[in-house]
Amino acid sequence: MSSSTQDLIPQLQLGNTFGALFIGVIIATMLFGLTNVQAFFYFQTHKGTGITFNTLAVLWLWILDALHLFLIVHCIYYYLVTNYANISALTNIVWSFKLQIIIDVLIIYGVHALYAYRIWIVAKGQSRALPVTVGIIVILTSGVSISTIWAVYQCRMFSDLVKIQWSTYLALGTITFIDVVIASSLCYLLATSRTGFSSTDSIITKLMAYIINTGCLTSICSMVAVITCAAMPHDFIFLSVEFLLAKLYVNSFLALLNAPSYLQPTTDTKNNSSEVHMRHAVYRPELNIKALQDEGSQGSRKSMFKHSGDEGMHKTRSAVPHRPIEVTVETSSFSSV
Known part of the structure; x- marks a missing residue:
């Protein structure tokens, strides 16, 4: 047994080390289930749109998230099952632990890039200075x-x-900074896109709440990882928190994509109720033809002059087929970014 293993054994506490990793994997599995629900909901609500950029992005994030879950499960299985009671194996870092760091970085960096792309779309018709700045910041984080x-x-x-x-401090601090930049940029662009209509402004406000909540959630998770790493550097609690970070980023982006669908039933109900109301408000000339004739006879008695076009007008009105005229009003629903 090596000297490093002998130094580690008296200080090793399975509850704060591999026990914390085990709990982190359990919570990550639950978050992956939420990812499946959100991805399924997105594909169901957009199944008629064909293959789009957002569809490929959702599929790509789901594959990376599933691979990340596989790697962290293999890591725990390697330490707690394959090498059960083998204390010397607990000191070495298995390959799946290192590889899940790469997948974790790809997920977080990919979500930030997708957010920057959304900012570019929202800023259409406005100044491009803000989306370009956010894109440059996201690209520079690749070095970190x-x-x-x-x-x-x-x-x-x-x-x-x-x-x-x-x-660890540099990476998590940079991630938190980018979260703040992206959330504030999206909220600013949405706030400047208000139209003055109460229904549209209400949807924009709810979208801003979605963005702020998801951004705060990922930032809080990053800060918890930094604090636990600084306070308990010899424990693995900060590593278990990092297991959850990739899952939260995937769910935050899927929540933003599904937010318009969550809000759509409310607007659709209003539009449908208005359309039903208009469909029931049918104008029937046969019910009013007698009143029109009475008004015409009264007007002829009071008039000093009689125009020749009046007779033709009355004949034209009486020749109108007695069928209802249905007026349908169609409104385009608000589709957010």
Whole structure:
């Protein structure tokens, strides 16, 4: 048994280390179930649109999320089942743990890029300075992601993770900063897109609430990981929190895509009720033809002059087929970004 293993065994507490990772995997599995529900809901509500960019993005995020879950489950299975009671194996970092860091970075970076693309779409017709700035910030974070992956792959034992705490702080701090930038940018663009109509402004307000809530959720998770890493560097609680981070980012983006569908039934109900009301308000000339003739006879008695076009007009009115005239009003529903 190596000296590093002997140094680790007296300090090893399975509850705060691999027990925390096990709990993190359980919660991550629950979040993956929520991802499946949101992805299924998106495909059901957009099944008639064909293959679009958003459809491919949802499919790609789901595949990465499933792969990330597989890797963290393999990691826990390797330590708690395959190497059960093998204390020396608990000190080494398995390959699936390192690979899940790469998938984690790809998910977070991909979601940030998709958010930047949404900002570009929302800013259509406005100044492009804000979306370009957000895009540049997102691209620059790729350097932080690469440095984090490189630092993790240099570690061979869990005790080496304490030496690269700087990479954890840098990566999570950058992620939180980008979350704030993206959420504030989207809220600003949506706020400036208000139309003055109460129904449309209400939907915009709800979308802003969705963006703020999901942005705060991912930022809080990142800050909890930073705090636990600083307060308990020898425990794996911060690693279990990082297991949840990728799941939260996928769910936050899917929630933004599904938000218009969540809000659509309310607007559709109003439009449908208005259309039904208009369909019931049918004008029937045969019910009013007698009143029109009475008004015409009274007007002829009071008039001093009689125009020749009046007779033709009365004949034309009497020749109108006695059928209802149905007026249908169609309104286009608001579709948000």
